[in-house]
Structure formats: structure tokens, C-alpha cells
Amino acid sequence: MTRETLAVLGAGAWGVALANVAAQGRARVPLWAHEPAHAAALAKDRENRKHLPGLPIAAAVAPTGDLSCIRRARIVLAVVPAQALRSVARAARAHLEEGAAFVICAKGIERDRRHFLSEIVAEELPQARPAALSGPSFAADVCKGLPTAVTVAAEEEALALTLSEEISTRTFRLYRSTDLRGVEIGGAAKNVFAIAAGMASGRGLGASAQAALIARSFAELTRLGRALGARNETLMGLSGLGDLVLSCGSAQSRNFAFGQALGQGAAVKDASGGKLTEGAFTARVLVEMAQAAGVEMPIAEAVDAILSARLSVDAAIDALLMRPLKAES
Numbered sequence: 001m002t003r004e005t006l007a008v009l010g011a012g013a014w015g016v017a018l019a020n021v022a023a024q025g026r027a028r029v030p031l032w033a034h035e036p037a038h039a040a041a042l043a044k045d046r047e048n049r050k051h052l053p054g055l056p057i058a059a060a061v062a063p064t065g066d067l068s069c070i071r072r073a074r075i076v077l078a079v080v081p082a083q084a085l086r087s088v089a090r091a092a093r094a095h096l097e098e099g100a101a102f103v104i105c106a107k108g109i110e111r112d113r114r115h116f117l118s119e120i121v122a123e124e125l126p127q128a129r130p131a132a133l134s135g136p137s138f139a140a141d142v143c144k145g146l147p148t149a150v151t152v153a154a155e156e157e158a159l160a161l162t163l164s165e166e167i168s169t170r171t172f173r174l175y176r177s178t179d180l181r182g183v184e185i186g187g188a189a190k191n192v193f194a195i196a197a198g199m200a201s202g203r204g205l206g207a208s209a210q211a212a213l214i215a216r217s218f219a220e221l222t223r224l225g226r227a228l229g230a231r232n233e234t235l236m237g238l239s240g241l242g243d244l245v246l247s248c249g250s251a252q253s254r255n256f257a258f259g260q261a262l263g264q265g266a267a268v269k270d271a272s273g274g275k276l277t278e279g280a281f282t283a284r285v286l287v288e289m290a291q292a293a294g295v296e297m298p299i300a301e302a303v304d305a306i307l308s309a310r311l312s313v314d315a316a317i318d319a320l321l322m323r324p325l326k327a328e329s
């Protein structure tokens, strides 16, 4: 079977992992990096030394600094940080083919304009068919060929089906959905809750508290998701509960590790160690969206308050423990 032409925008850990997946069954997969020097280093080293040391880039992957590499692609995977998506989509507009699938693989919400990433695509790339790929998946696991399952969502059912067939491999399995908004909400929110789980771990609150935090985070995610039109099966699925469990339970998650460092006393400005922590960009906008929808999200609010220096980690824990007792919901 000949696979559809595919290109990847963004050459960090996740971009490289997805390009490697897409290279299975394709002769050439362009991989765009926004810094030409980074593209040149990837082409020379055949690995992303900073983000995925020791994990090779597949032979069919062609790193480039030229955005016109997407010209003939019927599928474009957008794997840049969430806050960079608008500028990259705007620059891609002149090159993207009419009717090409534009698959959002970042997890976040646009902070300045309070837009979901699919709304950015609709505004900046009117010729695109938008989709999102999200779920429990660490780039290094995917590069090692370890089994992974994620969701691919598009409002057009036929597109979701095509993408699941075009991107899946034996070890990277895509389940399809038409609940694009539900998938986006899960991916964005889990990063904020992973920071909270990391803080609890860093503060040494114990395994019982960790489990309680995940369950109550899921309650918050479900409340917000339902208010914004997400479906129950999406929130319960790979991109919701699945990714929440992964990211709240492993220091391999950069968001969890960031929270852990905060819990151990690191300053907000130092805690990420220079790594991308999408939850730090999402916390405020998530809380604003929840407030606008009349949804209570005390854990997300606590994370936002800590990151904005309005509360210390200990004061936030006290505030959560002092909340009035209520029925479980």
C-alpha cells in the first residue's frame, strides 16, 4: 500500500518521534526545524542530541529549515510548542495544499487569545482539514518502538479514519474519534495536573495523596470537559484519563518533573531545567476558561497561584486540605 505524503513541522523530541513513526512505509518524510542550524545538525548527526540522545532518526526522515517542504504533503503533523503554533501556521499558509490534513500534536491552549489550537488552525489555515493527535506517549518510548496507543480526532469521521490508517504502525496505534475539542481539552489540562502531582511527590506527601490528587484532577477535567462540550468517552479515554495517569505518575513527564522540583523548593524560574513544560503556559488560561464556564477547578487554580507567586506550595496544600467537605462529584 502506498502511504499518503506526510511532513512534520517541529523537530523537538515529539516531532522526531512522530517523523520516525511516519517513516515506516514512506520513502521520504520532511522534518522542518525553525532554526536552520538545528536542521543541519539533525541531518549531520542523524539524532536529536539534546532531546533524544542515542535514539537514531530514521533514514527516510529529511531534516530541513525550509517550510516549503510541506507543499506536496497531504498530511502535516504540527509538533511545535502550543504557544508557537499560530506563528508557524501563519507562515505555513502560503505552502499548505488545499484540503491537506493539519494534525495538531501539541498539547496546550493559546495563552494570549484564549484559543484552542484547532481554533488557531481554522483562523490561520482556512484550506486545512484540522485534526489532533493526543494521548499517553513519551517520545523516547515511541522512538524505542515500545507499544503506544493514542487518539486521533477530526470532526470529519472520514478524516479521522484515514489518519488512523495512515499513521498507525504495529507499535504506535491510533484510535479514532470525532470529538476534536474533547481530545484537545484532555491534552492541555493533564499538563497542569501533572505539575500538581509532581509538587505532591516533591513535597513527599505519599502514595495515598498522589492517588487522591489524580482522582480529583480527573473530576476537574471531567467537569470542565463536559461544560465545554467534550464527550464522556473521550474524557475517559486515552487522551483524557490515559494521559492524566501517565503524566501524573512518572518523572519522565517534564510537567511532573517541573512540579517535583517546585515541591522540593526550586524557584519557578529554575524548576523546568530549560525543558518545555506546557502546563506552565496553560495553567492561567485553563483557570480563566473554567471561571468563564462557571466550573470549579481548585487544583488547577492552586497550580496557577503557585506559578504566579500568589501562593507558596505549602499554602496551596493547606488551602486544598481546608476546603469544605462535600459530596463526591
Ligand SMILES: NC(=O)c1ccc[n+]([C@@H]2O[C@H](COP(=O)([O-])OP(=O)(O)OC[C@H]3O[C@@H](n4cnc5c(N)ncnc54)[C@H](O)[C@@H]3O)[C@@H](O)[C@H]2O)c1
Pocket: 010, 011, 012, 013, 014, 015, 033, 034, 035, 038, 051, 079, 080, 081, 082, 084, 087, 088, 105, 106, 107, 108, 137, 138, 139, 140, 275, 276, 278
Ligand atoms: N515529548 C513528548 O514525549 C511529547 C509527547 C506528546 C506530545 N508532546 C507535545 O509536543 C509539543 C512539542 O513538544 P516536544 O517534546 O517536541 O518539545 P521539545 O522541547 O523537545 O521541542 C520543541 C521544539 O520546538 C522548537 N520551537 C521552539 N519555538 C519555536 C517556534 N517559535 N517556532 C517553531 N518551533 C519552535 C524548538 O526548537 C524545539 O525543536 C508540546 O506541545 C508537547 O506537549 C510531547
Ligand SMILES: O=P(O)(O)OC[C@H](O)CO
Pocket: 107, 135, 136, 137, 138, 191, 194, 243, 246, 247, 252, 253, 254, 255, 256, 276, 277, 278
Ligand atoms: O513530558 P510531558 O509532561 O510534556 O508529557 C509528554 C506527553 O504529553 C505524555 O503523554
